[in-house]
Amino acid sequence: MTAAIANLVNSLDGGWYLGAAALVSMALPLAVFSGLQCYFVRGIVGGAVKG
Numbered sequence: 299m300t301a302a303i304a305n306l307v308n309s310l311d312g313g314w315y316l317g318a319a320a321l322v323s324m325a326l327p328l329a330v331f332s333g334l335q336c337y338f339v340r341g342i343v344g345g346a347v348k349g
Contacts, residue, residue, distance in 0.1 A: 303319045331338070 303316070303323060
């Protein structure tokens with residue numbers, strides 16, 4: 299996906315579709331993070347406890 303966006307930059311000189319492609323490429327990681335956020339926080343807090 300990243301390579302396709304890079305090709306858009308090089309071949310088409312940007313444009314509104316470049317912003318749309320960037321939004322689509324960020325949507326999946328944001329959805330995964332939002333869905334699994336409680337596990338991320340639990341892991342961070344659990345690793346920070348001494349004792």
